[in-house]
Amino acid sequence: MDVMSCGRMENRILSYMDGRLKDSERLEVEKHLATCAACDLRVNEFRAVSSLLDELPQIAPSPAFDVRVRARVAAEPVKQSWWAWIAPSPRVAMAGALLALCIVWVGLRPSGYAVNPATEAEINQNLPVLENYDVLTNFEPLTDLPAPVTDEPQDDANQANQQM
């Protein structure tokens, strides 16, 4: 087995201290430490550092910590799925469905203003007269014309002449 260099110790020294090396690697490190005073000293000093770090006391979270976490969690908005956005409640969903049905029914219903082609052609032909309808109905000279003579009054007049 090759003797390990000091440079390779860099990546192994903490694993060695933690006892996380494989047996073969641990033996390799121990073999190096037996022959290298500098690395051996470093391992001891690193152990001392680790031991000093153990001296730091722990702090306890404040009594209000849990209460504040719970309050923040409780203040979180309730997450809704995408389906919840589409159907917030059965009543609204039912109302939406009925509205959609009404729109479809109105759209498919035959229009009351439908005109057959023959009538449409006649209307087009009379359109100039219809456009002047207001003028013709309010044309003053026409009001001076004598009333049209009907057959019935004529018969009455003939009867009167005969009696005379």
Add this chain to the structure above:
Amino acid sequence: MARSDVQLMLDVKAGDEQSFELLLHRYRSPLVNFLYRMVRNREQAEDLAQEVFLRVYRARAEYVPSAKFTTWLFRIATNLALNSVRDTRHQRMEISLDAPLAADSEDGDERPLDVADQHPDIEQHLVAQARSKMIRHAIEKLPEKQRAAVLLHKYQELDYGEISKILECSESALKSLLFRAYEALRVELAPLVAQQAKQ
């Protein structure tokens, strides 16, 4: 038998709020301590720890147990801590390392859990306090990533694979990072190290 972290998180995902309480109870202390040692301010550490739990809760619906829960948890915590440290770096530089103990709110925050039993007389207590302060300041002087690596390795006892995922580096890079951090601590704490090595 206690449910695993992953099982608790899956139960939270299924809507069990009580499982979230168990995770909170299990990790509040490690998180607050980790964040306190990262940011050196108790109030800020607690705010960040709350934010970590909140993010865990928010992410419950998308949670997939692809890694260890602690890896995920401390990754969130580390990212928050690193951002916070970077944001407040200039403020932190202004804090005097020589400020009196009573005036140093950060030092004053630290309440050893069993001081009374460990330090029967005041002189020993003061010596221990001075040592603690020196160690804290040595950790504080480490670059942020080295500090995070040491804290996760030493206090959370996470394995190298987990820490390297949290810090987003290779295992080899992590070992190198830890080596440099321990080297810096060894130099910074030389008087205590020499004393310790003799014992």
